Amino acid sequence: MTLTEENYLKALHRLSQNGESISVKRIAALLDIKMPTVNSMVKNLSEKKLIKYEKYKSIELTEKGRKQALLILRKHRLTELFLKDVMGLGWEEVHDIAEQIEHLQSDLFFNRVDEMLGYPKFDPHGEPIPDSHGRLPQLKATPLSLCQSGKKYQLSGVLNNDASFLTYLNSVDLQLGSQIEITAIQEFDKSMAVKLNGKIKTIFSALICQNLLVL
């Protein structure tokens, strides 16, 4: 598989995550590529039996395609954790580098990464790492935006990996495992007053709350 095909497969997998059906339009938007280009790649992936496709119908990954996607995701997430835990980079710095290293062809390399990290289950953003057969454990964290006032939660993941978001979390000392107590919820804009790690008090906008996963 080419690097381009791998990136399409990853996009396809991501779009199939929230139950919604996959359209040419959505793939094009996610990859910032024009629809006719996507259309021709869709035909190509279909010929390779990586997706199920009929003209004007919505697109689905085949079992084969889904497995391929998950194996690339595995390399991406292992790499991110390696960059953070072994090389000491911040969780806001690792994604762009992993986006390149995920295409590396070397079992030797990734097996060693996996081994050095102690066969980890989660990446630096709390996302589960598929196993070497492409199996993905489901996790049951909920977005902070659906949580109740007065209760205490633990940060278990983030749904947005933009450096600007993660750097903001750094600035309020929030990491995976940090405690978040909701002290009040604003009716009007759904913003939350929170106490972090029992210390910092601040306000989270609705958008921030939607992107924080807690247990």
Added chain:
Amino acid sequence: MTLTEENYLKALHRLSQNGESISVKRIAALLDIKMPTVNSMVKNLSEKKLIKYEKYKSIELTEKGRKQALLILRKHRLTELFLKDVMGLGWEEVHDIAEQIEHLQSDLFFNRVDEMLGYPKFDPHGEPIPDSHGRLPQLKATPLSLCQSGKKYQLSGVLNNDASFLTYLNSVDLQLGSQIEITAIQEFDKSMAVKLNGKIKTIFSALICQNLLVL
């Protein structure tokens, strides 16, 4: 620069090493690509002022092209040392992976690699690592094939990075820094009887001797 252009530049640099002049034929042979393909890439690199080229004349890297080549070589060699010293791979395993990682675009990544390794000067095969300005220290090791009988030397580099060669050296416990004593030289085939690390006695063929650099 594209990955392909980077690989051509590296090849050009390598061919310019032993003083010989660079021909389309030699580039084609080294990269296992046909001459007309090389010809068109040569025109392309020439337009980008990375090489000096006139029809039917021999090819030279410009200062700009040479610097680019050395910066890629820097990434290659830093990566090889990282794979060996940080990740524990063997010197016979690192080249192929480095061939891929050398094309990564991330100063952050390579600066961190450099830092973790303590700003090293040599790669796992004894080759000097160009500095971040593309400057390359010259080293004055000599091939074992030019050395004298009865003297003791120290292995400082290898001129061949094939896994088969390096694995052979592993099998006789030879690493960078190992002692090699020449006990006799065969007139007929220039093979050498050697004592390694004061222990193992064996015979090195002329081809092996040509590929070992010593001080």
Added chain:
DNA sequence: TATAAATGTTAGACTAGTCTAACATTTTTT
């Protein structure tokens, strides 16, 4: 020095991946 061999170049074709412009189908709105 004339011929042959080696090397280099041009021309034209092909694939992967991208685009724009035009056309087709499906979905939504009126």
Added chain:
DNA sequence: AAAAAATGTTAGACTAGTCTAACATTTATA
């Protein structure tokens, strides 16, 4: 149900990188 909007497809062009076949130039040999 008709018209309009949204979405999807086709056709055709372009670039990077590769190839083969044919032609040109330089170098070596007789």
